Amino acid sequence: MKQQAGALLSSIRIERGSDRKISVQLYMGLREIILTGGLEAGKRLPASRTLAKEIGVSRTTVIDAIDRLVSEGMLVSRVGAGTYVSDVLAPPQTNAQQRDAPKDEQAEPQLSHRFTVALDSFAPRQRLPHKSQAFITALPALEAFPMTHWARISARHLRGNRDEMMGYGPPQGLDRLRRSIASHLNAARGIRCRPEQIFITSGAQQAFSVIGRVLLNNGDKVWYENPGAIGAGNALVANGARLVPVPVDGDGLDVEQGLQLAPDFRLAFVTPSHQQPLGHVMSLPRRLALLEAAKAANAMIVEDDYDGEFHFSDRVQPALKSIDTQDRVIYVGTFSKTLFPSVRLGFILSPGSLVPVFDQVFTSWISGPSTATQAIVSDFMDEGQFATHIRMMRRLYKARYDVLIEAANSLPSSIRVQQTRSGFHTTAYLDPCVDAGALVEQAKGRNVITAPLARYCLAPVEQNALVLGFGSAKPDGIQAGLKILSGLPALDI
Incomplete structure (x- = not known):
């Protein structure tokens, strides 16, 4: 009975729902294993049929990925003998020598004095996460x-x-x-x-x-x-x-x-x-x-x-x-x-x-x-599209700002949303005894993202506040976000 030879490559994971082609995923997985030393120079890969069966893909997909690596010089295909990791990738010293080398011999990068x-x-x-939701700052209304x-x-x-x-x-x-x-x-x-x-x-x-x-x-x-x-x-x-x-x-x-x-x-x-x-x-x-x-x-x-x-x-x-x-x-x-x-x-x-x-x-x-x-x-x-877009966005941000101000009326007295005249963020001032950091973490746990004012400070300031972005959040998201904030334990003083 003919023996099947070659390394086990079961660590490669294929994401079926990904936008990236399966052959590309396999190619990148093999390439990563080779470059990180998982397959040493001279190591034989399993036969294309074996690899296809173990990973759960077609043989054509495996051949396509291997052909790409052969063309790059990372693999060498020998007729009748199989496919091997190229000797070009052999390190200048053995793996044992690399393991035994003291870490203090590694070169330290020399940065410029200015950058140090x-x-x-x-x-x-x-x-911060940059996706459209309450209360992300600095993000416009992308859907508009x-x-x-x-x-x-x-x-x-x-x-x-x-x-x-x-x-x-x-x-x-x-x-x-x-x-x-x-x-x-x-x-x-x-x-x-x-x-x-x-x-x-x-x-x-x-x-x-x-x-x-x-x-x-x-x-x-x-x-x-x-x-x-x-x-x-x-x-x-x-x-x-x-x-x-x-x-x-x-x-x-x-x-x-x-x-x-x-x-x-x-x-x-x-x-x-x-x-x-x-x-x-x-x-x-x-x-x-x-x-x-x-x-x-x-x-x-x-x-x-x-x-x-x-x-x-x-x-x-x-x-x-x-x-x-x-x-x-x-x-x-x-x-x-x-x-x-x-x-x-x-x-x-x-x-x-x-x-x-x-x-x-x-x-x-x-x-x-x-x-x-x-x-x-x-x-x-x-x-004229730019001017039209600016006018439309002014109306949209004003409408979202109005929703924010109206919904803020139901907030506890320990948080007060500041009115503003432009942009798509504002501040919400907190009572001095409110822990802004704890409030931010509690909100994050409920999928509401905000930032403490201290994040923007070079030196401590007297104000205790959050920064609330309202531009990228739709009205119902703004209302829901404020409702979540109002019920957080950090505001219960």
Whole structure:
């Protein structure tokens, strides 16, 4: 009786309901076993019929996976003798030698001094689930996006000129998208600018990183809102910034406090249209004071206008950049909220004095987002779809906000939802004796996701609060989420 030879490979699991083809799953499973040492060089695989039977797939599927690995050089097929793991994958020393090698001989990675310091200074950023539900923050209403129009424009461009859509586009960004953005900023945000001041980035975080590299030396002081946005702070820290936590009140960043803490600041980072995360709008006197402080310190200001398009009030404050007569504000915008996050598209609006610098930086070493994506967004804006979408989303977010405020009336007195005038998140203030961390964990156990205000703080603050996103949750989800919150033990004081 002929013996069946070859390794047992029963650890390979095939997911029948997966979108990935079974042959691809088998190929990846075999490849993983080989690369991690589960099959050593020279080891024989079982016959294709045997392997097919053991895993529960067709022989054709097994042959297809093995042929791919043979073509990659990981397996060697010998006529009449079977299929073996290639000798090329043999390690330079035996497995016993590897096991016996002392661990202290392993090379330690040598990080740059700047990044070693940054790793110790990064604000903790536990990633929240990014799916549409109560009360996820920073996620727009994806189900309301006009995908039909987007798909039509996309198809037109993807069938178009391949050199333009698939080649290396202009490093500063597609000219027509820069014109579209400049026109929109003028009409919608009151910012007069030229297309050549616009530099397209792969999202706002890349923009903050580029600004930090251009402007900051190691240890330079940066006024930073406390509480404030986490990601932007980490991007600046990675480029040498020493963040100075400046308190925020109902008028925005407290300029007087900033001057007391660090009068020699190099940069100020603010979210004046809708403070992240408290939701306040920076008052005009505070904006003027910030501009004056920057002038006195010869500093620059980064304005992050991450969701300023979505305002509810008839009295809309203009962008800080629109009243900048000293050319000190670097305006950063993103399409993650106005379109959708995975579009990975943002931009820097540079002051005129820095245009030659950014132009050289982008020309020399920065690669921007997909040219095809930029072309699609430009047409989406020029054909009026963007403006239509913004108007619709303002109405939708206002309706969801109204549901939130109305449902909040039934909450216990130990939690009070703060009213806001824009965006799609707000804060819910808690009594001092409420344990915000325990409340968050209890809510998570009931599939309600929220975040404590402390998550956004560089230094402790007096406020005890949660941050509630309402943009991605439908009205019934908002109502159900608040009902769950109201019944949690942490609020029972």
